[in-house]
Amino acid sequence: MRYQTIEYDLTAGVAVITLNRPDKMNALNTQMRAELVDAVKTAAGAARVIVLTGAGRAFCSGQDLGDPVDAAHVDLERVLREEYEPILRAIAEAPVPVIAAVNGAAAGAGANLALAADVVIAARSAYFMQAFARVGLMPDAGGTYALPRTIGLARAMGAALFADKIGAEQAADWGMIWEAVDDDAFAETWRARADHLASGPTLAFAATKQALRASHGNSYDDQLALEARLQGECGRSRDFKEGVLAFLDKSRVARFEGR
Incomplete structure (x- = not known):
């Protein structure tokens, strides 16, 4: 797919997907949602971190309310099931860590797109807002x-009810x-975090992601069984083997x- 609303770069195992409609505050329209699904799935098979x-x-800034395709009479249930859910599932099911590097406003579905990632790193000037109630809707996109x-x-x-802005620092304090x-260290920080994950044990990261995401729906016994199975695969x-050898060697990372 040739991208028009996003940018895609894969370098040294790090796939950076940049929402690229700055004049619209990167609002999500039909085309961007389709491109995001394709880009995340492409990166999942080629990168070690997204x-x-x-x-x-x-x-x-969330749903593009000014897009003719996303007009007031759009079938939102269909849009969520057919256009948003594939993005969220692609992020959740990617066998590599997904970082949301939140550089500014993250509102509505944009906030929840960020929260769908495995790790969220935000510039201190950024904020998150469940803006849905301001237009007569409830939170969606997960x-x-x-x-x-x-x-x-x-x-x-x-x-959700007050639709207040939640600053990045408060969001971090809340968990x-x-x-x-x-802000002046933001780009350097998320790139360093991404590089760290790209050089890490990808198979173990995939197992960690799978186990943690499954834990909400599992009983204690089920979770222990899942841990044992996944850890067996990692072992x-x-x-x-390389991690143990490096640990015993002490002279190298x-x-x-x-694999």
């Missing part, structure tokens, strides 16, 4: 799943995101291959 970020002053699990029901309810970073990997 980064989602935005061009300009926003990460993503927001009603992510928010109560990260910040608790009381805060999730307040964020909504991994970290808030000073048979070349990366585990492990060179993980993701």
Whole structure:
């Protein structure tokens, strides 16, 4: 697919997908949603880590309410099932870590797109807003799943009902995101984090991601069984053998291959 609303770069195992409609604050229209699905799936098969970020002053302002295709009479149930859910599932099912590098405003579905990632790193000037109530809607794009699990029901309810801006630092304090970073160190920080993951044990990261995401729906016994099975697979990997050898050697760092 030739991309028109996003940019895609794959370098040294790091796939950076940049939402690129800065004049619209990277609002999501039909074309961008289709391109995002394709880009995430492409990166999942080619990269060792995926980064989602935005061009300009926003990460993503959510649904493009000014797009003729997304007019007021659009069938939102269809759009969510056919256009948003594939993005969210592609992120969740990617066998590599997905970082959301939130450079600015993340509102509505844009906020929940960020929260769908495995790790969220935000510039300190960025903010998150469940803006849905302002246009007579409820949170979607996975927001009603992510928010109560990260910040608790009381805060999730307040964020959804009042549609207040939640600054990056507050989001980090609440446990909504991994970290808030000073603006002048933001790009350097998320790139260093991405490089760290790209050089790490990809198979172990995939197992970690699978186990943690499954834990909400599993019983304790089921989760212990899943841990044992996945750890068994990791223990048979070349990366585990390399990690042990490097640990015993003490003079070098492990060179993980993701196998």
